[in-house]
Amino acid sequence: MRAKTFRTWLEYMQSTERLAVIDKRVKLKYEVASIAKKLDGKKAVYFTQVEDYSIPVVSGICTTRQQFAEALETDQSGLIPKFIQAVSNPLPYRLVDKKDAPVKENVILKNIDLMEILPIPIHHEKDSGHYITAGLLIVRDPLTRKQNVSIHRLQVSSKDRLGILILPRHTFHLYRQAEEAGKPLECAIAIGVDPITLLASQASTPFGIDELEIASALRGEPLEVVRCETVDIDVPAHAEIVLEGKILPRVREPEGPFGEFPKYYGSRSDKEVVQITGITHRNHPIFHTIVPAGYEHLLLGGIPREASLFQSVKQTVPSVKSVHMSLGGTCRYHAIISIKKRNEGEAKNAILAAFANSFDIKHVVVVDEEIDIFNMEEVEWAIATRFQADRDLIVIHGAQGSKLDPSTNNGVGCKMGLDCTVPLDSEPMKYLRIEIPGYNDLDVDEYINQESTGLKPEHLEKNNAASI
Amino acid sequence: MRAKTFRTWLEYMQSTERLAVIDKRVKLKYEVASIAKKLDGKKAVYFTQVEDYSIPVVSGICTTRQQFAEALETDQSGLIPKFIQAVSNPLPYRLVDKKDAPVKENVILKNIDLMEILPIPIHHEKDSGHYITAGLLIVRDPLTRKQNVSIHRLQVSSKDRLGILILPRHTFHLYRQAEEAGKPLECAIAIGVDPITLLASQASTPFGIDELEIASALRGEPLEVVRCETVDIDVPAHAEIVLEGKILPRVREPEGPFGEFPKYYGSRSDKEVVQITGITHRNHPIFHTIVPAGYEHLLLGGIPREASLFQSVKQTVPSVKSVHMSLGGTCRYHAIISIKKRNEGEAKNAILAAFANSFDIKHVVVVDEEIDIFNMEEVEWAIATRFQADRDLIVIHGAQGSKLDPSTNNGVGCKMGLDCTVPLDSEPMKYLRIEIPGYNDLDVDEYINQESTGLKPEHLEKNNAASI
Incomplete structure (x- = not known):
């Protein structure tokens, strides 16, 4: 499976010459985003030296429809049918022991300082600061124990606090329930997951469907998950990095502005806050950032x-x-x-x-x-x-x-x-599209003469000197 | 001047690796059009062996805005200003002696058989037959002696007759005048002209402006023209081929269907007829065909x-x-x-x-x-x-x-x-487009490490065997 993990996918992109390696030192502020945007729709980017961080940054793991199709091991026409099939037939994931989960190779439970550990970029001109953009936010419904997965913009507000925009969907509903009871909503943020799981997180599903089960269905085998250290949440066992935390009740702090998908800024206002309680990560973790509004x-x-x-x-x-x-x-x-x-x-x-x-x-x-x-x-x-x-x-x-x-x-x-459909009763010739018989089956490479010396001498103007 | 003649332009396209040479034998029916369409927007095509004809066929001399800009020796942003300038300031062309006009190297005044001499393709499935699509039709206003230039679809109806579609513009007006007087309208059809002259022929001008004067203005020097043999018309002296003839009064013959620019067929009906009276051509002439509805x-x-x-x-x-x-x-x-x-x-x-x-x-x-x-x-x-x-x-x-x-x-x-303009009174931030400072000036090629061995060993999943 090409997209079994974040790393196997990068290896696949490299093997198909669609991974740009940037060894030159780059800055978190704008430079990472600029370079990734230049390669948008073409290549994924792997930055090995981001300021003084030991952790590399990757962006653009899939930036074309074709690349997503390859991640799902289908072609472009199979993309939507395969996704529909998975949404209709979720598959349970599998909880593994912590010793079998790479994301547990390193556990940090104190002295948390997000910007000291993680190379979190600043993407756009008016962004309020550093933003985590490729984090799967996972929360659990305390009643059904089903999880919900979604992606949110996450502003680094302090060493261990993130500002979060929660639109009125499933996570919002669970948070409101908790807040009304005066409780925080536990959460985990998984960064550096395979493109299948990333895509599954965006499924439009009824409340109560766990997107990680859709990821399992898309994979055709159970996704391996592991229980967090400080919260009752299961996260992909092969994620590069997991932040554990709680969305605090009755706390709002300034968040934004932030450049959003429509290529305008979402505004600054008081928004919900995630208090980070732990970080786990693989050995030599890779940080994934998504350039907002990119492909x-x-x-x-x-x-x-x-x-x-x-x-x-x-x-x-x-x-x-x-x-x-x-x-x-x-x-x-x-x-x-x-x-x-x-x-x-x-x-x-x-x-x-x-x-x-x-x-x-x-x-x-x-x-x-x-x-x-x-x-x-x-x-x-x-x-x-x-x-x-x-x-x-x-x-x-x-x-x-x-x-x-x-x-x-x-x-x-x-x-x-x-x-823009043709009226059913129109005359057949009226809307008949022009076609060249044989065009679709013609392979032009069979015709082009690479050996040719080009224009014949008698067709060169310079050989008709009298004429010019 | 890159586009001084049809041939110098082909040489320029070849020198910039945008001329595909097809030495393989191809058929007039569909095959020429299919191959040219495959290369549309990329390369011009030069077919050296079209059935048994000794004359090669070229198609797609300019199929991008950039290529037209290069023909006018400007950039894409300069294209329209330069064209407007030329339309506003036409420049007289220059009549040269027949001995100085390459198109007079061969003169055929009897036993004319269009399909025997010229490799005229059939382009689309429902086309009624062989069509000349890249011919500049030149006629003269008998009152002012100004010429008018336009491109028409020209169906080969017999050995020496062409069916023609004349839309109600300048040529139509001159033809109607002649027809009302019971006279034919003399004309010449120039095939294989440089892209500047071709573009100039399509200028939207008031009646009475000669498009060849616009071509001269675009060139920055007078276009060389020469008088025809059998009609009182001046044609580009470096054209590859010129057909001379008369649009007959009170004669209509079936023409069409023909695949037109909107990618549908223009219908069959009785239309005007050109009687060919002579053909002149350069030594080793090249036939130019434009694939209808192509770029x-x-x-x-x-x-x-x-x-x-x-x-x-x-x-x-x-x-x-x-x-x-x-x-x-x-x-x-x-x-x-x-x-x-x-x-x-x-x-x-x-x-x-x-x-x-x-x-x-x-x-x-x-x-x-x-x-x-x-x-x-x-x-x-x-x-x-x-x-x-x-x-x-x-x-x-x-x-x-x-x-x-x-x-x-x-x-x-x-x-x-x-x-789709932004209201003038909107708040500045509301429609502020997200930007990455430094993006426009960044040269991504300066960053990509071609020497890199790719993903570092510690980031390869296979080096973490226990984990997968």
Whole structure:
């Protein structure tokens, strides 16, 4: 399994020449993020010398859809079906002894100083400080004992405190329950996990589904987990680093601003606080950072959302072929959907189903099945030649949207849907796309003459001196 | 001058490793077009052995904006300003003696058989037959003696007759005048001209401006032309091949279907006919074919349209920064415009100016000046995060559009404009784009360690055998 652990995945990326090694000394502030962003969509980066830290930093472990597909040992067309399958069929993980868990090779329970130990970068210009961006936050429901896994921005607020943004989802619910009882919510933050577990953490699931069980299902075998030292939480046994702690009740401290996925800043305000109670890590640990709004960040959110969206649309339009949350739409706001239209009007129903799937979805484009929705030039072509705004446009005023979309009024905004499908009753030739017979099967490399000396002498202008 | 002639340009493309040489024998039907399309956006193609023809075929002489910029000896940002400058300041061309004109090296005035002499391809599945697609059609206004230059699809209808589509523009006007007087309209068709002259032929100009004078202005020196043998027309002296002929009055013959720029077929109907009266060509001539709807075709139309659009928008919004007719919009239907907004509402005026510029323009997106409008992912991001359909959308029903857009009702369709500019009164932080200080100046190649042995031994999972 390529992505069995964070390290085996890095080895795989290296073996396929997609790991850039940076031995030059780099700074935590901006330089790590700058270099990773330059290689976004191409290579993972492994920084061996970050300031005076002994711990290397890695960023961009998967920055393309293809790389995520490889991590799941499938191809791009298999990515969403495989994810849906795993979400529908979670597999229990396996608790291992501490002696078998690499993350227990080192245990630190006192004199904790996050910035002394860990090379935590500052990513963007207006960020309030150092942020952990690739930490899986794991909490447990005390009633069901099921865990919940999610990724949060984590600001280093002091030697042993993190500011945290908790959006109103499952973790928020568990924290509120604890806080109302005057108790902290125990948590663990796993840094440096394999890309499968990272992707699984972003699954859109009903409350009570443990994302680590989805990770197990995606792996096809139980993920190995181990119990924490200071909290009642199970964490991936092969994580590079685990921070243990508690989200404190009735404590709020300033957090932000922080550059977020929509490429704008989330604002500064008083937010919840994690008190760190312990750190465990592998020997020679590697620190993983995700550059916010980079492709690693966007796709981690986008692929699981596509799986959820596909299922929502399928309930309304069973002939849905494919869905795509595009990078230009921050993998959240724009959905492109292809369907095999069987009844007139279905494309508009697909638009409505998409809006119902997630309040984050703002604009939807529906096209016919033969359009490659991952090729945005083709999608644009469908908008240009198969859409008429007077009959094919849906606009819905004043709906719930994303609070991080600055064009909304604190999250209240307008939805827009474009039906770019061909009318079922149109003449066959009218919308017939031009094709070159034989094009798809032609291998151009069989034609190009590498040995050729190029233009023949009689075609060189300089051999026709009289003429110029 | 790189693009002094068709041949010097091919030499330049070869010298920059962007000329693919295909020595393998290829067929006129589909195979030439397939291979050229595979290399679209990358390389020009030079086919040395097309069936039994002695004449080679070239396609894709410029298939990127960058390549056109190089032909004009400028960079991408200089392309539109240089074109506008030339359109505003045409330069007379220079008539040379026939003995100094390479295109006169061979003169054929009898027994004309187009398909016997010229390797004219069949491009798309439903095309009615062999089509000349890269011919500059040159006609003369008998009153002013000014010439007009344009590109038309030209179907080989017989040994010496071409079916022609003449859209209602300048050539159409001159032909109608002649036809009403019962006379043919003399014409010449120049094949294998340099990319500057090709681009100039697509300029949006008032009636009476000779596009060859724009070509001269773009070159910075007079284009050399020579008088035809059988008609009173001047043609580029360095053209590879010139067909001379007459568009016959009151003759219509079946033409089409033919795969057109919107990637659909133009339909079959009775159309005008060119009777060929002579052929002249260089020694060892090269035949140029443009694959319809390929980037060469689209950009040839798009760049001159951008120049015209820029000037139209500038009259309404003087702070317009840049305009882009995108490939996904077939370089005709979609305009993206960036402005430095100084007054609220200006973006909508820019949209209206764009619609006024050309009836082909169907959808317009206006963004702030800092958006790179040639990066469609950025444009999409502006739509995702700076646009609200209830306040920022313009829809105009029942306007004149392109007849080749199949979603229109015979050319009558709906316009749509999106204002994606930030409100002038918004709080500065709200729309502040995240930036990494130092990112733009960082050269990542200075960091990547090519000598590195990769992951350090202590980070390889296999060196932690106990752990896995």
